[in-house]
Amino acid sequence: MPSLKQTPLNAAHRAMGAKMVDFGGWDMPVNYGSQIEEHHQVRNDCGMFDVSHMRVVDVKGEGARAFLRHLLANNVDKLTVPGKALYSTMLLENGGVIDDLIVYFMREDWFRIVVNAGTADNDLVWMKQQAAQHAPQLTIVDHPELAMIAVQGPNARTKVWEALPGSKELSEHLIPFSAVEMGSMFIARTGYTGEDGFEIMLPAKAAPFFWATLAEHGVKPIGLGARDTLRLEAGMNLYGHDMNERVGPLESGLAWTVDLKSPRDFIGKAALLAHPPTLKLVGLLLLDRGVLRDHQHVHSAHGEGEITSGSFSPTLEKSIALARVPNGVQIGDSVQVAVRDKMLAARVVKYPFARNGKGLV
Amino acid sequence: MSNPGNLKYTASHEWVKTEADGTLTVGITDHAQELLGDMVFVEAPTAGRKLKAKEECAVVESVKAAADVYAPVSGTVTAANSELDGTPEAINSDPYGAWIFKMKPDNAADVAALLDATAYQAVVDSEAH
Numbered sequence: 001m002p003s004l005k006q007t008p009l010n011a012a013h014r015a016m017g018a019k020m021v022d023f024g025g026w027d028m029p030v031n032y033g034s035q036i037e038e039h040h041q042v043r044n045d046c047g048m049f050d051v052s053h054m055r056v057v058d059v060k061g062e063g064a065r066a067f068l069r070h071l072l073a074n075n076v077d078k079l080t081v082p083g084k085a086l087y088s089t090m091l092l093e094n095g096g097v098i099d100d101l102i103v104y105f106m107r108e109d110w111f112r113i114v115v116n117a118g119t120a121d122n123d124l125v126w127m128k129q130q131a132a133q134h135a136p137q138l139t140i141v142d143h144p145e146l147a148m149i150a151v152q153g154p155n156a157r158t159k160v161w162e163a164l165p166g167s168k169e170l171s172e173h174l175i176p177f178s179a180v181e182m183g184s185m186f187i188a189r190t191g192y193t194g195e196d197g198f199e200i201m202l203p204a205k206a207a208p209f210f211w212a213t214l215a216e217h218g219v220k221p222i223g224l225g226a227r228d229t230l231r232l233e234a235g236m237n238l239y240g241h242d243m244n245e246r247v248g249p250l251e252s253g254l255a256w257t258v259d260l261k262s263p264r265d266f267i268g269k270a271a272l273l274a275h276p277p278t279l280k281l282v283g284l285l286l287l288d289r290g291v292l293r294d295h296q297h298v299h300s301a302h303g304e305g306e307i308t309s310g311s312f313s314p315t316l317e318k319s320i321a322l323a324r325v326p327n328g329v330q331i332g333d334s335v336q337v338a339v340r341d342k343m344l345a346a347r348v349v350k351y352p353f354a355r356n357g358k359g360l361v
Numbered sequence: 362m363s364n365p366g367n368l369k370y371t372a373s374h375e376w377v378k379t380e381a382d383g384t385l386t387v388g389i390t391d392h393a394q395e396l397l398g399d400m401v402f403v404e405a406p407t408a409g410r411k412l413k414a415k416e417e418c419a420v421v422e423s424v425k426a427a428a429d430v431y432a433p434v435s436g437t438v439t440a441a442n443s444e445l446d447g448t449p450e451a452i453n454s455d456p457y458g459a460w461i462f463k464m465k466p467d468n469a470a471d472v473a474a475l476l477d478a479t480a481y482q483a484v485v486d487s488e489a490h
Binding site (some may be wrong): 030031034035036122225229289290291293311312314319340 | 377446
């Protein structure tokens with residue numbers, strides 16, 4: 001068995017009683033006891049996640065903006081204030097999604113991108129290849145030496161301010177989806193839970209101390225299990241489940257992140273315009289007893305679909321899912337989901353399912 | 362939690378208790394609930410259903426995954442634990458108390474052939490490698 005990659009917090013997780021699992025080649029904590037309790041902890045108070053497996057990539061040099069305008073499906077021209085962040089997909093020429101990411105505008109010659117762990121190597125190859133072709137003056141620098149800790153929940157920012165002297169002055173006026181540097185740390189008011197909070201990048205060597213300091217201030221560790229149910233309730237896509245290299249953003253609920261109206265050209269645009277979507281992503285709420293899971297078939301009056309992310313919602317205490325279904329399916333429709341040997345009733349609902357501590361469905 | 366010595370076990374992680382009247386009470390082991398995590402749904406077989414040994418007969422679902430529960434021996438289901446409908450998490454907190462179904466074995470001798478606590482622990486240990 002190839003050895004699993006470890007984050008700088010591996011020993012800390014084990015010391016805190018984490019159950020570790022192989023997560024795409026990384027040895028990561030899935031929970032520290034109860035996934036459901038961890039989920040509620042984040043919705044009701046706050047918790048911290050080790051997301052050091054995600055990769056930080058800096059695009060540096062003159063013309064960085066022009067390069068990203070071409071590389072990304074969302075328009076970096078929306079970023080006018082230093083520190084501001086944008087969610088985007090990065091597409092293949094055929095319109096399939098290579099990855100989804102957050103790009104931060106720091107300076108005209110420095111944009112910072114955070115990509116998924118499992119796709120990071122592939123992303124880097126693609127970005128370097130595109131840069132070599134279109135903007136050879138740029139440097140694409142990845143930062144495996146940076147750790148990342150997400151602190152999320154209604155009390156997250158206050159806890160970070162208590163644990164990290166000097167951070168309040170710098171970050172209390174940060175609007176959502178923006179970031180600021182603090183020495184060698186990078187504090188972003190972003191996340192993947194539907195709650196307020198920060199994602200903090202810092203040198204790997206400093207991560208165990210910061211993690212321990214947060215714990216001393218009462219911030220509970222949260223595993224990747226709860227991270228997944230939190231993001232699903234928040235209606236946030238997960239790469240490889242809700243979209244991939246064969247399924248584009250328009251069929252993945254991400255039309256809001258794709259700018260097809262401006263004259264700007266970007267990789268994948270022609271394919272998106274040539275192939276209007278016939279499927280769309282919707283939310284499902286299970287009415288019968290059971291649990292919706294990835295890849296279960298959805299039967300609607302307009303044809304078949306498939307669940308792309310399904311689980312149990314601890315906030316709603318019901319099963320929920322994201323599903324890709326024919327365009328004709330509407331909010332409020334009743335559908336059937338094939339679960340083992342049964343057909344279970346579900347309702348098509350708007351998502352997010354829950355945010356800011358409350359269920360919305 | 363150690364595996365109670367008065368129970369029998371299967372390699373597929375069910376525990377089996379023989380009651381005074383010969384009925385079998387079946388649940389999943391502490392090791393199984395630990396692997397699955399927070400339980401959110403249990404689908405037990407209905408009374409009267411005939412089971413063959415090793416047949417899939419119940420489903421337990423945690424937040425993380427669904428897992429089949431297998432009939433430890435051949436026989437007939439006599440009861441399902443309806444309390445688990447509202448409190449599936451009892452399997453996490455009390456795996457050897459939160460039974461899933463009861464059955465009458467076709468052949469009581471089949472039960473004797475199941476694993477004892479020591480043999481079951483050896484199965485668990487071998488999975489860890």
